[in-house]
Each structure stands twice: as structure tokens, then as C-alpha cells.
Amino acid sequence: MRDKVLEVKNLTMHYTTRKGPVYAVDDVSFYVGRGESVGLVGESGCGKTSIAISLLKLLPDNAEILSGQILLDGVDLVPLSEDEMRRFRWRRISMVFQAAMNALNPVYTVEEQIIEAMQQHMPHLSDEEMHARVDQLFELVGLDPAFKNQYPHQYSGGMRQRAVIAMALSCEPDLIIADEPTTALDVIVQDQLLKRIREIQEQLNMAMIYISHDIAVIAEVSDRVGVMYAGHLVEMASTEAIFHHPVHPYTMGLMSAFPSIVGPKRELTTLPGEPPDLLNPPPGCRFHPRCHYATSICREKTPEFVEYEEDHYVACWHPGGEG
Template identity: 50%
Template sequence: MNLIEVKDLSIGYKTSSGLLKAVEGVNFSLKAGETLGLVGESGCGKTTIGMGLMGLLPPNGSITGGSILLEGADLAQMPKEKLRELRWKEMAMIFQAAMNALNPVHRVGDQIIEAITTHEPKVGKEEALARVKALFDLVGMDRSRINDYPHQYSGGMKQRAIIAMALALRPKLIIADEPSTALDVIVQDQILKQIKKLQTDFNMGMIFISHDISIVAEISDHIGIMYAGQLVEKGRVDQVFRHPGHPYTKALLASFPRLDGEISRLMPISGEPPNLVGRIPGCRFCSRCPKPEASCSLSPPDWFEMEKGHHVLCDNCQPILN
């Protein structure tokens, strides 16, 4: 049984220009212990999906269609009170901006204790403190820093504290939204290894959100390529990297440096994503595609299975012959 199944999910934001369709028709599933990486450029809908799953969309945002099944329960139809009960216990989020995710006027340990006691009222403060100490051990933090304030932490320490808070109630699903942003490469590597180890130890499902396709490849089992609010390619990481099918996926891979193979010039992606307010009749990548067909701008593409489990939202793909 899948831990989570997202079916035809659409999310919109009310704006002065009309409804901005930030996410449209997204489908994916995830089993316990697996990691799904969502990758794409800024504004493609990755974080919106994460916030939608958590029920944390801003006031002008709402789920306009589809379902989010967490062990069979539809989060999209769930009352806000019930969602609050599930957060931290069943699913938790490692937020993108660790610098801003902690309350600056409260001690870090007290903030984690509050998360524990709020969702488990029977747990006393002493027991909660003992659990915080164990969490600090798990994420490689010195217990002596529990009573410090956020401004006394470095960026890497704040990120570890956010991870500890997300793990406080041993959730089944972790949503990690750009968890290594603004960290230097050494600390970034440490944080990513720590996240992966904890996920494996606790057999949690994880949705890992990033604009960096190389990081997603390192930490994920499956990958979903997002563009302009849609998933345009999905499959196992090795499938997508070995045989990228969508022109946007190919462009993303060509825009990142490689440590193996021949040295080649990086290729930027020209143009801009389409305006997501209003109807887009054809393929959303059509105006930036290097080899568009005449029909691409007229009708939306269909999903094409390049190989078993590897799907591409493009009408100009060919099957992979083994």
C-alpha cells in the first residue's frame, strides 16, 4: 500500500488578475521508506504542492481539484482541525528558510518541547525535554545548545534544529523544502546525509523539493520534473538521468555541470515560463522548446510511457528499446 497518493491535484491562488493555476493535474504516489524528488525552476509549483499537502496554503490559495490520500484519508477534504492533529504526528515539513522558521524570542528547545506537548498532551515537560535531548543527539547537535536562542545558532545549526523539530513525533511522511538552501557546500553535504540517514532509520516516506537536480539525484529514489505547475516527467532517478525524455528535463541536465564525461559548455534555458492566469491551450514548454511541432501550441500533450515506470508529458517522445 502506498503511504501517499496524489491524484489529479490542482491548486490555485486568487489574484487581482484572476485565478493563478499554480499546480494543475499532478499525480504521484510514494511508499514508506522511499524518497520522491520534485525538481524544477523557481515558480514551477514545487513548494505549493508541499504546502498544499500540509494544509498550509496562504489565505488566497486553495485546492481546486483532486485528492491527497495519506494512508487512504483524503487530506484535501479534511477539516482544518483534523489537519492540525495530523501535522507533526503523521506528516511534518522541513521548511525552506530555517533562518526564519524559528521564533527569535523563544529558546530553541522550548519550541521543540511545545510541538511535542501540543500534540501529545499526556507528555510532561521533563519527558519532552528528554526527547529533545535525544533528537539533538540524532541530528548531531550538542545538548548544551538546547537552551540557546536562534540568533546564537549558525545556519547549519538552525537547519539541524528544524530537522529535529520535524522528527519530534516520528511522522510517517517528511516534506523537505529546499532544506540545504543558503548553506555552504560542506554543511549542505552533512545536512543531506543526516536527513537521508534519519529517513532510512525511521522508514519514513519523504518528498524532497529542490531546484537543484544534482542534489535530488543524490538523495531520491524517484524523481518528478515540474514545469509551469505540471509534472512533465517522472520515473526512477536512474531512468530519468539515463534517458531524459522531455525537452525541459534535457535542458535542465544541460544547464548543470557534470563531474564525469567530457567537458562541455553549459546551455541556459532561453525564454520564460508562461503566464499561469488564464487558459493555456497547448504544451506549456512549447515557446521554449528547441524542436516544437506545429500541433504543440494547439492542444495539450498526453502522457507517454518511454519505458516501464518512466512517463513523459510530451507528444514527441520515442519508446526506449532494450
């Protein structure tokens, strides 16, 4: 077995809402190996962002982790207090979110903000070392260090996202969680940024969880991919396995519904119906109302997330559509 940086075991979290509890993450287990890039893909409301904020324990007031473990190098983060957690964030796990503008404080220059993060978590560095490190980080993410004394609003969208990545990398974390970091960007900028993220991740041998709704982006940046549906992790395997021989009917549907500009123009298939309302999810397998292969067992019992082939996990009663 590979050396695991992060291991999530049976994580369940819910939001309390006016209409009842919403189990956004339900019994999810997966691991991230050292230096590995794991993609999490799913549609809006499937719980992928809820996993990200659970891992960092940046939960809103109405959210709560009910059970499970989040083991970072063997230390369980779930029971930690906010003070203890603060020592882990940035230093051990850091994050890049979609809205880069919100992550940057408009009244400080970008350099000041990166240095502030370093002062808290790497106090052993001298001032000169920190300034030198900002230059290094800027070059690493592909920004001209000449811009470091500017304010966030003077940056373009792509530059801001790079600055946020530089900030996330500043304290040399073991794991970085990137939640849709390129979604708001145009394709050419997105492409450049994706390449840079991938290079940095490999160069620093840093583990990464990359969250996106776009399976094409996931294909570009991940070694392994987890597919989420309605709060469940339904399939997880190497990127190649997920894209070339998916076995969960949802993954299969997703792949054949996704248009591509290369290769022959194949017919796109449609998944019938809509994702379920998590307030009132269907019994049994949550995908069964939209599944071609559903049988009575699918309607009654939730399938376990088990190893189907080596390192290819799936939660389905009929993986690959077989009886």
C-alpha cells in the same frame, strides 16, 4: 505495487490575483511509497512550493485547491477542516522550510519549542521522556545536545536548519516535506546536512518529499524524481532514469544545461526563451514554445501524464524526441 504513504490525484490549485487566476499546480498526480524519498525539481514559479503547501493545506488566503485528492494512507486531506488538519500536521506530515529562522520562535529556547510540538501531538509522553527524546533528536540531526537550551539566534544557519529538522522529526511523522532546506547554506554545510537527512530518512524508514531547484542536490537525496514545469508535473521516474535517460525534452534540456565539476567538460546547452507567465500560459503543452521537437499537436493539446516505461511517467507527445 509498493505500499503508498501518500497519493496525490489530479491536484489542481490556483491563486486569485489582481490580474486573474494563476494555476500554480495543474492536474498533478504522483505517489510516495513508504520509506521512499521523492525529489521534486523545477525552476522558480513552477509550482513546487505550491504543492508543498497544498499537501499540508497551509494555503494563503488567496489560494484554493480546486480539485483532486491528497490521500494520506487512504484518507483524503482535501475536504478536511482546519481543526482536523491540525491533527495531521507534525504527527503524520511535517515540514522543513527554507527560512529556518522564521520557523523558530526567537523568544523560546530550541528545546522548549520541540517539547511544545510534542506536548500537542504526543501527550502520552512524560516530561522525562520528552527531554530524553530532545537529546535523541539532537544527536540524530548531528547537533550537540548541550546547545538545546540556547535560543535560535545563538545558532548558525546550518545549526538552525538542523534544529528545524529535529523539530519536524519530533512527532515521528510518516512523511516529511523538505522545501529547499539547504539552499541558503554554504556547500560544505549543505553537504553535511544532506548526508544527515538521507541517513535519517533511511534509518527511520520515513517517506520524504524533497523540493529543490538544484538538480545536483536532488540527485543526492532522492530515490525517485518528479520534474515540474509551469504548474505541470512533466516527468517522474527513478532518479537514475531521470538523470541517465530522461525522455521529456525539458528534463533533457535541464540535464544538459547543468554544469558539473566532475567528468569531462562538456558543452552546456541552452534552453531558448523563458518559462511562461502562468497568468497566460501557452495552449497545449506548456513547454512547446521552448521545445525542439514541438509539432502542431503540442501547440493544440495538453499531453496526458502517462506511463512511458515501467514506473516512468511523462507528459509529452514526443517522449525522447521521437515522432
